[in-house]
Amino acid sequence: MENELIRKARELRSRGFTTGEIADELNVSKDTARWLTLQTTTSVSRKEAPVDFAINWESLGGSSSRMRYVSAAMADMALKYGVADVVLGIAISGVPFATLMADVMGAETGLETSLAVFHPVKHRKDEGAEGAISSNFAKVKGKRVVVVDDVITSGRTIAEVVEVLKNQGAKPIAVTVLIDKKGISEVDGVPVESLIRVSRLG
Amino acid sequence: MENELIRKARELRSRGFTTGEIADELNVSKDTARWLTLQTTTSVSRKEAPVDFAINWESLGGSSSRMRYVSAAMADMALKYGVADVVLGIAISGVPFATLMADVMGAETGLETSLAVFHPVKHRKDEGAEGAISSNFAKVKGKRVVVVDDVITSGRTIAEVVEVLKNQGAKPIAVTVLIDKKGISEVDGVPVESLIRVSRLG
Known part of the structure; x- marks a missing residue:
């Protein structure tokens, strides 16, 4: 398993992925992603x-x-918090879930539920970069927004999204993820729901 | 998180649960379950x-x-392996998934898909005990069977089920689980499919 991850991490690096993008792709922390890219599969310093x-x-x-x-x-899980106008998927892996959720929620409520897309700052090389909402999809100003991602690893990205949404005059009503590795229940007053929580022991 | 697990483990123990049952309930290994029941929440020997x-x-x-x-x-995932006659849920947590899967698969294929239930040996205190198929639900002899559980922790239970099924003249066609902590791809020639794999690193 470790060797497979090391191989994948090195391959992504060789294709120009940033550490943040590698972490995102492999669902591990940035520190782990950095460590993985520095190993060779033949000599892993397990300690x-x-x-x-x-x-x-x-x-x-x-x-x-x-x-x-x-x-x-x-x-x-999202509908527990009432009707949403917009489902915001966090790029890249949150987007397919958000797309299908918007479709299901629109059908369920009979109300237009639009898709929006967020580009997190971790995908930029520039340290001063800010996360941004894509202009190709729905706008969020004044809207009730559900935030969607695949995995919460550190919680930094969802904190960033909630801040950007509030700054843009949107109303984040919930964050929903497939898997939460951090056991987070809320971000700046916004409830966080995960289908599965995985937590380390020992 | 650790304290919460310790509290739960001790509570289950005080209600007479075996170590195997506690492991099953908390989705951890038997060793971890044993360790949890021996701790107090105030002094956890983290080392x-x-x-x-x-x-x-x-x-x-x-x-x-x-x-x-x-x-x-x-x-x-199960339908990839063709039509099944029986969906066998591993008690306790595999049973609700198996029940709904049999319902969905019957509707999908238009063919009767029955539920069967397996009592794994880990739930017995007696060391010489054997896992058994409940007589209250479908019989498995000569049937194409899909085995269902919530989480694979050590892989021992699914190996046990596959052996019992073969001994009883059934044809196990696949094992499907929600989460696989072991990264198992087959058990004695029977393919294992998980929706999510979680594996430890470091």
């Missing part, structure tokens, strides 16, 4: 290995019907 | 803590619509 765990949901992501079913379960 | 991670899917389990959606995604 220095960060204590982290990897999440692999390719069996889900590789099937559109499974994606639709699981997105419907996530939509059900 | 000796087993390296394990806890899975919490109560947000899913607490909602029948989310259970139905996720079971439909699991049914989709």
Whole structure:
């Protein structure tokens, strides 16, 4: 498993991915991603290995019907907080879930539920960069927004999204994720719901 | 998190749960369950803590619509292996998934898909005990069977089920689980499919 992750991390690096993008792709922390890119598969310094765990949901992501079913379960978590105008997916992996959730929630409530997309700051090389909402999809100003991501690793990205939404005059009503590695229940007053929580012991 | 698990483990123990049942309920290994029951929440010997991670899917389990959606995604994994006559849920937590999967798979294929229930040996105090198929639900002899559980922790239980099924003249065609902590791809020639894989690093 470790070797497979090291191989993947090095391959992504060789294709020019930033550490943040590698962390995102492999569902590990930035520190773990950095460590992975520095190893070779033949000599892994196990003592220095960060204590982290990897999440692999390719069996889900590789099937559109499974994606639709699981997105419907996530939509059900979001609907606890009332009707949303916009479902905001965090790029990259939050976007397919958000797309299907908006579809399910629109059908469920009979009201237009639009998709918006957030580009998190971790995908920029520039240290002073800010996360931004894509102008290709729905606007968020004055809207009730549900934020969606695949995995919460450190919680930094969702904190960033909630701040940007509030600054833009949107009303974030909930954050929903597939898996939460941090056990977060709220971000700046906005409730966080996960379908599955994974937490380290020991 | 650790304290919460310790509290839960001790509470289950005080109600007479075996170590195997506690492991099952908390989705951790038997060793971890044993360790948890021996701690007090005020003085946790962190150095000796087993390296394990806890899975919490109560947000899913607490909602029948989310259970139905996720079971439909699991049914989709099972249907890759063709039509099944019986969906066998491993007691206790595999049973609700198996129940809904049998329902979804029957509707999907238009063919009768029955539920069966397996009592694993880990729930017995007696060391010489054997896992057994409940006589209250469908029989498995000569049937194409899909085995269902919530979480694979050590892989021992699914190996036990596959052996019992083969001994009883059934044809296990696949094992499907929500979460696999072991990264198992097959058991004695029977393919294992998980929606999500979680693996430890470091």
